[in-house]
Amino acid sequence: MESQTYDYIIVGAGSAGAVLANRLTASGKYSVLLLEAGRPSHPWSRVPIGFARLIDNPKANWLYESEPEEGSAQRTIPVPRGKLLGGSSSINGMVFVRGQAQDFDTWAQLGNRGWSYRDVLPHFRAMENYDEGEDEFRGRDGPLRVTDTSEGGPIYDALIAAAAERGIAHNSDYNGAVQEGIGMTQVTINKGRRMSTAYCYLDPARDCANLRIQTGALTEALILDGTKCLGVRYTIDGVAQEAHAGREVIVSAGAVNSPQLLELSGIGQPEILKRHGIEVHHALAGVGENLRDHYAPRMMWKVYAPGLTYNDKARGVKMVWQALRYATTGKGLLGLPASPVRAYVRSREGLDxxxxxxxxxxxxxxxxxxxxxxxxxxxxxxxxxxxxxxxIHIGTDKPDAPPAIRFNFLSAEYDCQITLAAMEIVRGIMGASAMAGLKAEEIAPGPALQGDDELLDWVKATAETVYHPVGTCKMGNDDRAVVDENLRVHGIQNLRVADASIMPTLTSGNTNAPSIMIGEKAAAMVLESAA
Ligand SMILES: Cc1cc2nc3c(=O)[nH]c(=O)nc-3n(C[C@H](O)[C@H](O)[C@H](O)COP(=O)(O)OP(=O)(O)OC[C@H]3O[C@@H](n4cnc5c(N)ncnc54)[C@H](O)[C@@H]3O)c2cc1C
Known part of the structure; x- marks a missing residue:
């Protein structure tokens, strides 16, 4: 068995892990081993529309599924997760949303010093390279290229005008001073190419002599000696390997795999560990708890006005034109993010x-x-x-077995009420007079469904997530917290978790930007404690 020692070992080369690898190696002072279970890349991961090709592709995706539950009418729901360098940033929808100042202020109010919006804003600014917006809020020199979507045309003009009819103003920078309003999506796309953390953070660091990137390396357990983490056990092509960390191990395996790795290593709820024959190293009740995600109905409208949607613009031989357009300009269907226009609205007056x-x-x-x-x-x-x-908890002691994912969607009455309010607001915008030119007709849920119970039944029968699981190794100091405000695992030395799993609550939007920010902030904390 091969065994080597590095200053730092990072498990998972995703949105957060790739950032850590770049920042920790930049000074040349520290040696870093970055372990990634997936492959180096996939041809579709550079083309934006590749999103649709990778969402169910086992070569780049863990392809998890939730357990059947009441909130999903006993359906299983797909839980795609990136399995390649860049992690989920290499297969995601490329929508760039930081969230609201209030999200991070809530984290700080929960007792996590250093995580208020004021504290995290410098990291958000340092990570991005965005040409627009106000300097106070936006960064121009970071590694992550962020741009405005290249889409435009009658559908978007109509939507913005329709929203205005409903009192929703246009906002040209929802990542700036305020999130509220409707606006075109900011994207991690540049000149028609996906900007993953593999491209923006790992590629520039790849030649550092002090960074070893090992793909195809499934980390199976942490090596623990009492309350100290010494390193990791992993396999490459089924062959067992070990690596030791002179300073720290940082787990960045994402909201599904980070709690799984802690449990496989004997850190978690004793009953769960014992049930699967795993020796309890450290009882920590919060591991795998507090899973949150955005559960979202897909409402649909048929559009009878010809030539406006991509169903028309890419039909049959017109797809050849889309391919040509993409090859020459980077635009059109192939260069599209998951959604080119978005709105952030209040369900009722009086909300902050x-x-x-x-x-x-x-x-x-x-x-x-x-x-x-x-x-x-x-x-x-x-x-x-x-x-x-x-x-999210292990279902066996096998590292390559999928964990059991239970969302409990719509178990909180608040979520039911806000989901219903959201659908009503959508119907209001789609029914505004500015939309008349589209000749649109609601087909899902369809105008026949109007009552709360009927609509909620439809949501349960059809909704999916928007792929934002967070919170399963939450940061805090209560009895369900897994890491402290410095992302150190409670009760274990030399071990941190840094990825979407540490979020105590969901951010108000997509979760790639906050996960990258977490990687940036974690790197700063690690370097500070090393100095
Ligand atoms: C299909 C999809 C669409 C999305 N769309 C958007 C979007 O448009 N905008 C947005 O902001 N967010 C989006 N998200 C969410 C966002 O991408 C994630 O929240 C974010 O990437 C999470 O970052 P992370 O660092 O926590 O985990 P990840 O980026 O998932 O990284 C975890 C890494 O760890 C590796 N790993 C796991 N277990 C092990 C192990 N045992 N050993 C070694 N390596 C391991 C994984 O292979 C992976 O590379 C989407 C996600 C998906 C899946």
Whole structure:
């Protein structure tokens, strides 16, 4: 068995782990081993529309599924997770949303010093390279290229005008001073290419002599000596390996795999560990708890006005034009983010900030992610800070077995009420007079469904997540917290978790930007404690 020693070992090369690898090696002072279970890359991961090709592709995706539950009418729900360098940032929808100042202020109010919006804003600014917006809020020199979507045209103009009719103002920078309003999506796309953390953070660090990137390396357990973490055990092509960390191990395996790795290593709820024959090293009740995600109905409208949606614009031989357009300009269907326009709105007056997110997709899909024969639009909406919480726990002691994912969606009454309010607001915008030119007709849930119970039954029968699981190794100091405000695992030395799993609550939007920020902040904390 091969065994080597590095200053730092990072498990998982995703949105957060790739950032850590870049920042910890930059000074040249520290040696770093970055272990990634997946492959180096996938050809579709550089092309934005590759999102639709990778969402169910076992070569780049763990392809997890939730357990059947009441909130999903006993369906299993897909839980895609990136399995390659860049992690989920290499397969995601490329939508760039930081969230609201209030999200991070809530984390700080929960007792996590150093995580208020004021504290995290410098990291958000340092990570990005965005040309627009106010300097006070936006960064121009970071590694992550962020741009405005290249989409435009009658559908978007109509939507913005329709929202205005409903009192929702246009906002040209929802990542700036305020999130509220409707605006075109900011994206991690540049010149038609996906900007993953593999591309923006790992590629520039790849040649550092002090960084070893090992792909195809499934980390199976942490090596623990009493309350100290010494290193990791991993396998490459089934062959066992060990690596030791002179300073720290940082687990960045994401919201599904980070709690799984802690449990496989004997850190978690004793009953669960014992049930699967795992020796309890350290009892920690919160491991795998507090799972949160955005549960979102897909509402659909047929569009009878010709030539407006991508169902029409990419039909048959027109797809050749889309391919040519992409090859020459980087634009069109192949260069599209998951949704090119979005709105953040309040369910009622009197709220401090928006509690609902809405995003529009300029086409309909069928059989998974194939373009539908009919022309239309899909509208995805959800509460921004869902309160239903579930869990992710191992189902066996096998490191390559999928853990059991239980979301408990719609178990919180708040989520039911805000989901209903969100659908009503969507119907209001789609029914505004500015939309008349599209000749749009609601087909899902369909105008016949109006009552709360009927609509909630439809949501349970059809909704999916928008792929934002967080919170399963939450940061805090209560009895369900897994890491402290410095991301150190409670009760274990030389071990941190840094990824979406540490979020105590959901951020008000998509979770890639906050996960990258967590990687940036974690790197700063690690370097500070090393100095
Ligand atoms: C299909 C999809 C669409 C999405 N769309 C958007 C979007 O448009 N905008 C947005 O902001 N967010 C989006 N998200 C969410 C966002 O991408 C994630 O929240 C974010 O990438 C999470 O970062 P992370 O560092 O926590 O985990 P990840 O980026 O998932 O990284 C975890 C890494 O660890 C590796 N790993 C796991 N277990 C092990 C192990 N045992 N040993 C070694 N390596 C391991 C994984 O292979 C992976 O590379 C989407 C996610 C998905 C899956």
């Amino acid at each position: 900030s928006p509690d609902i997110g809405i995003s529009w997709i300029p086409f309909l899909v069928q059989d998974g992610y194939k373009l539908h024969n009919d022309s239309g639009m899909t509208v995805i909406t959800h509460p921004l800070r869902s309160e239903s919480s579930g869990s």
